[in-house]
Amino acid sequence: MSVLNSVPFEKYHGTGNDFVVVDAEDPVPDRPAFARTHCDRDAGIVPAGSDRRGADGVLFLALESRYDPPRVVMTLVQPDGSVAAMCGNGARVAAAWAAERTDTDEIMIDTPAGTRRATIDGTDVHVEMGVPSFSPRDVPLDSGGELVETDVGELSITAVNTGVPHAVAFVDDVDDVDLESVAPSIRHAPLFPDGANVTVASPDGRGGFRQRTFERGVEGETQSCGTGAVAVVAVAKRLGLVSGDDPVSVSPPGGALSVVVPDDETALLGGPAVYEGDGEADIVFRGR
Numbered sequence: 001m002s003v004l005n006s007v008p009f010e011k012y013h014g015t016g017n018d019f020v021v022v023d024a025e026d027p028v029p030d031r032p033a034f035a036r037t038h039c040d041r042d043a044g045i046v047p048a049g050s051d052r053r054g055a056d057g058v059l060f061l062a063l064e065s066r067y068d069p070p071r072v073v074m075t076l077v078q079p080d081g082s083v084a085a086m087c088g089n090g091a092r093v094a095a096a097w098a099a100e101r102t103d104t105d106e107i108m109i110d111t112p113a114g115t116r117r118a119t120i121d122g123t124d125v126h127v128e129m130g131v132p133s134f135s136p137r138d139v140p141l142d143s144g145g146e147l148v149e150t151d152v153g154e155l156s157i158t159a160v161n162t163g164v165p166h167a168v169a170f171v172d173d174v175d176d177v178d179l180e181s182v183a184p185s186i187r188h189a190p191l192f193p194d195g196a197n198v199t200v201a202s203p204d205g206r207g208g209f210r211q212r213t214f215e216r217g218v219e220g221e222t223q224s225c226g227t228g229a230v231a232v233v234a235v236a237k238r239l240g241l242v243s244g245d246d247p248v249s250v251s252p253p254g255g256a257l258s259v260v261v262p263d264d265e266t267a268l269l270g271g272p273a274v275y276e277g278d279g280e281a282d283i284v285f286r287g288r
């Protein structure tokens with residue numbers, strides 16, 4: 001491993017889902033190596049102003065401020081070096097970062113899963129997340145039909161794509177699930193040719209849901225997952241647990257999100273995006 005130089009970074013989190021943010025104008029030749037090294041929870045970077053080491057991913061953001069509304073191209077490189085097609089909390093962070101630089105309250109975010117519109121209101125950011133799909137081609141699933149309340153590993157799951165694939169299981173109490181132990185066999189099940197994020201949800205007693213997600217790419221549980229929160233409400237609607245177009249509160253361990261899943265229109269994800277601190281990160285080649 002050779003360290004040649006450094007780039008400025010900022011750190012943001014969306015309900016505890018935390019990201020190192022690097023301006024794509026600053027060249028980082030080996031992005032997977034950079035993400036593997038700096039996201040490490042034991043040895044990764046700590047920004048000035050924060051004591052949380054490492055991150056759930058690196059957001060490389062390319063701002064195109066000549067457009068109205070301004071656009072930002074978002075590339076999320078995860079701690080295992082993979083690139084995620086979409087990230088709900090990452091998109092909220094990308095919008096907050098771009099809004100800060102353009103003094104606007106509306107941003108278009110270009111992601112591998114499509115272009116998403118975001119609106120900013122103080123620290124709250126709402127992102128249009130697209131229409132969730134249960135189709136085997138979209139999830140994707142190695143199956144002739146949709147996967148609804150089907151036993152896979154130790155959970156009864158429903159598969160949905162909300163920008164990335166999720167296997168969602170409703171349980172009595174999310175705290176009773178040993179996620180690190182039950183999730184990997186589902187995350188790697190041959191049924192999911194691209195793998196899946198594994199999300200469990202239980203009623204919060206107030207009409208919303210509690211949520212926990214084991215993330216592909218992080219290969220562990222995160223404090224929050226935005227595509228997972230949308231997946232919870234999409235599956236809840238599919239199973240008849242909720243109806244209508246009203247916002248539903250979804251609470252991962254890191255905070256509270258607001259989710260709207262209309263029948264055939266784009267879903268909406270809302271919640272805070274918070275600046276944590278900044279610093280300089282070594283540029284790393286041939287990372288672990």
Ligand SMILES: N[C@@H](CCC[C@H](N)C(=O)O)C(=O)O
Pocket residue numbers: 017078083084085086087088089090164165197215216217218222224225226227228
């Ligand atoms: N934390 C994200 C999801 C990131 C992508 C996921 N790990 C994958 O690879 O599918 C979110 O907030 O949506």
